[in-house]
Amino acid sequence: MTLVSFDGITVALTEVQDNPAKYARALERAKKVPGHAVCRCLPESPRAPLRLVIRRYGALFHLARWPDDGHRHNAKTCSFYRAVSQPDRSSSDTLAAIRTIAGGLDVKLSTSLSVRTVGQSTRQSSDQTSSGTSRRPAPLLGFLQRVWEDAGLNEWAGAPSRGWGACNAQLLSVLGDGKLNGKSMQDVLHVMRRYDDADSSSVLAEFQSFLDRIVTTPARSNRGLLIAELRSVEPSRYGFVVRLRQTRETFFASKAVIDSAADSFRSAWAMIGDACARVVTLAVIERTKEGNLRIVDCALQLCNSTFLPCDSSFEVAMANRLVAQRRRFVKPMRLERGDAMLPDFRLTDTTVPTAIEVYGMQGNAQYMARKAEKQALYARERTPCVEWVPPDDLASVRLPDGA
Ligand SMILES: [Zn+2]
Numbered sequence: 001m002t003l004v005s006f007d008g009i010t011v012a013l014t015e016v017q018d019n020p021a022k023y024a025r026a027l028e029r030a031k032k033v034p035g036h037a038v039c040r041c042l043p044e045s046p047r048a049p050l051r052l053v054i055r056r057y058g059a060l061f062h063l064a065r066w067p068d069d070g071h072r073h074n075a076k077t078c079s080f081y082r083a084v085s086q087p088d089r090s091s092s093d094t095l096a097a098i099r100t101i102a103g104g105l106d107v108k109l110s111t112s113l114s115v116r117t118v119g120q121s122t123r124q125s126s127d128q129t130s131s132g133t134s135r136r137p138a139p140l141l142g143f144l145q146r147v148w149e150d151a152g153l154n155e156w157a158g159a160p161s162r163g164w165g166a167c168n169a170q171l172l173s174v175l176g177d178g179k180l181n182g183k184s185m186q187d188v189l190h191v192m193r194r195y196d197d198a199d200s201s202s203v204l205a206e207f208q209s210f211l212d213r214i215v216t217t218p219a220r221s222n223r224g225l226l227i228a229e230l231r232s233v234e235p236s237r238y239g240f241v242v243r244l245r246q247t248r249e250t251f252f253a254s255k256a257v258i259d260s261a262a263d264s265f266r267s268a269w270a271m272i273g274d275a276c277a278r279v280v281t282l283a284v285i286e287r288t289k290e291g292n293l294r295i296v297d298c299a300l301q302l303c304n305s306t307f308l309p310c311d312s313s314f315e316v317a318m319a320n321r322l323v324a325q326r327r328r329f330v331k332p333m334r335l336e337r338g339d340a341m342l343p344d345f346r347l348t349d350t351t352v353p354t355a356i357e358v359y360g361m362q363g364n365a366q367y368m369a370r371k372a373e374k375q376a377l378y379a380r381e382r383t384p385c386v387e388w389v390p391p392d393d394l395a396s397v398r399l400p401d402g403a
Contacts (some may be wrong), residue, residue: 007035018165026060041078064173097138104176140299349402
């Protein structure tokens with residue numbers, strides 16, 4: 001458990017992440033004087049305290065890694081830890097859809113956030129017409145996965161669990177004061193807060209002010225983006241009703257939007273409502289003429305029970321087992337060309353990093369060819385690899401001992 005100090009108090013980091021409203025005033029004071037919080041993941045070094053940035057996102061505050069300081073945190077226990085060698089993804093590429101800028105991300109999404117309602121189409125592509133030098137836009141899933149990776153949410157340091165509060169705080173520290181399609185990130189993208197009865201009023205007010213910015217006039221529709229955990233999708237008289245965790249607000253969606261999501265994100269779709277898994281959505285929301293909230297496009301990311309991204313139900317089972325056994329591991333994200341040969345998981349608590357492959361699609365020729373290619377690569381590079389070939393029993397898979 002990582003402890004953090006600010007404004008004269010020392011508390012568990014998870015306590016702050018789970019109750020941002022309760023600590024808002026203390027964090028606001030510390031942001032002014034001395035201008036930072038302190039991480040206590042290692043024995044104290046009075047000359048060089050492990051400072052943490054205090055950032056505002058929306059109405060509340062959260063803690064973030066001090067720039068270029070990630071390697072000084074406790075590698076085994078602290079979520080602020082980041083290896084020095086960890087490469088940034090295409091941050092120097094000026095045409096990249098997602099760029100890291102001072103204070104957050106600068107993102108160009110393929111989905112329009114402001115559309116003319118005259119002659120409206122629900123799946124309009126880019127805001128601008130393209131010219132030879134325009135930035136290529138990111139699809140919703142690509143953006144969601146990139147933020148997940150930048151936030152370190154695809155890494156597991158051996159903790160017993162992780163809830164939505166930690167995810168929220170880690171996502172916000174990546175999004176920061178960024179820009180999305182030229183607009184202020186904080187105005188257009190809301191990451192659902194963990195709902196807490198004791199401190200609900202400021203969390204609800206903040207969410208309401210985000211929803212209030214989603215408006216449709218006769219000429220224009222201003223949309224909002226929401227990252228949240230999906231609770232359920234149910235058919236109704238007029239299309240579908242979508243429910244999210246941490247809020248009682250309901251969202252509507254047309255059959256076309258739901259059919260497209262079910263088809264595009266099959267593994268995630270199949271596990272909505274399954275207690276072993278979690279499904280995270282990045283949803284584009286607009287207001288109907290009647291004032292209801294409607295999802296006009298969305299991406300779904302399947303995760304295990306502790307919000308580690310997974311590509312299949314088998315990977316969910318494997319990730320849940322690794323977490324239960326308190327292993328340290330990474331889920332490498334396949335975001336760019338050249339990432340295809342990354343392992344499904346990588347154990348980082350073994351003497352040599354160990355690849356874990358879940359070969360769940362026996363019979364698919366393309367998949368089997370990739371499998372053979374990977375096995376040859378591991379043999380050539382002498383990378384230890386653990387294989388699980390369902391339907392073999394997961395419990396029968398032997399994992400190397402962790403350090
Ligand atoms: Zn730390």
